[in-house]
Every structure is written in structure tokens, then in C-alpha cells.
Amino acid sequence: MKDQKRVNFKRNEGFRLIFNQPIPATFIILKISGKDVKSKKGEIQILDMSLKGAKIQTKFKLPIPNTRIEMEFVICDKPMHLVGELVWEKQSNQEFVYGMIFDSAMLLQQQLLQELKKYAIKNKPEKK
Incomplete structure (x- = not known):
């Protein structure tokens, strides 16, 4: 398979699944500095994910x-809804990359x- 996924292991995090093809998702802003906000849906791409957070990319500059x-997305035909806080930002060409920490449930x-x-099993590299 050409588009292989890698699983990187970090001692303090369990594992982080890095997607070679980003997972499409939508998001809404819930709060900014503790104040409730009602935003429209925006599009993002999930670049990698662990049980504690994700690296996401979007064309939107977020506070x-x-x-x-x-964030809403589908992985292995299962719809998922995750809430979390944006903790860092980097600009990459015309887009912005953010680190997100999930609420723990x-x-x-x-x-x-x-x-x-x-997902990791389904997209496991074939042995040669």
C-alpha cells in the first residue's frame, strides 16, 4: 500500500497515530476566554491524534x-464528537496548524x- 500510516509511541502519551492522508472534520468554536460563542461550522483536517489530543490544520486564524x-469527524465509519482546547499554533503556508487537548472523558x-x-489495523503496512 502506498499511503501507509505510522504509529509513533511516546512514553508519556501512549501512542499518537499520524495520518498520511489527513482526516476531514468540521469544528465550531464553543468558548473564547471563558465566554460562550456561537460560531458557524468550519472545515479542518486532522493530521495526527492520540487519546489526549490532536494536531489539526485549517485556513482559519483562531484565537x-x-x-x-x-470537532466532528468519522473514523472507520464511526462518527466522533470531541471537545477540547487549542493550546498552540503554527502558521504553515496559507494555513494554520493547531495543537488541541481533548477534555478527558x-x-x-x-x-x-x-x-x-x-484504523491502524485497517491501514497497516503490508510486509514484503
């Missing part, structure tokens, strides 16, 4: 820090773990 977003982490495992 950092103290911005909470909700054990049930969601278990669901996410199952879907990431399925």
Missing part, C-alpha cells in the same frame, strides 16, 4: 490560547481508542 472547540477515550486501533 489562542483559551479557545474551546468541538473515560468513555470517549475508550471509544476513540477502539476506533484508532481499527
Whole structure:
């Protein structure tokens, strides 16, 4: 398979799944500096993900820090909704890359773990 996925292991995080083909997602801003916000949906791409957070990319310049977003995406045919806070930003060409830390909910982490495992197995590199 040409588009292989890599799984990098970090001692303090468990694992981080790096997607060679970003996962399309949508997001809405929930809060900025503690104030509730009602934003329109925006498009983002998920570049990598762990149980604790994700690296996302978008054309939108978002306020950092103290911005909470909700992200919706599908992985292995399972719709997922995750809420978290943007903690860092880097500009990359015409787009912005953000680090997002998820709210910790054990049930969601278990669901996410199952879907990431399925994704990693489904996209495992073939042995030669």
C-alpha cells in the first residue's frame, strides 16, 4: 500500500497515530476566554491524534490560547464528537496548524481508542 500510516509511541502519551492522508472534520468554536460563542461550522483536517489530543490544520486564524472547540469527524465509519482546547499554533503556508487537548472523558477515550486501533489495523503496512 502506498499511503501507509505510522504509529509513533511516546512514553508519556501512549501512542499518537499520524495520518498520511489527513482526516476531514468540521469544528465550531464553543468558548473564547471563558465566554460562550456561537460560531458557524468550519472545515479542518486532522493530521495526527492520540487519546489526549490532536494536531489539526485549517485556513482559519483562531484565537489562542483559551479557545474551546468541538470537532466532528468519522473514523472507520464511526462518527466522533470531541471537545477540547487549542493550546498552540503554527502558521504553515496559507494555513494554520493547531495543537488541541481533548477534555478527558473515560468513555470517549475508550471509544476513540477502539476506533484508532481499527484504523491502524485497517491501514497497516503490508510486509514484503
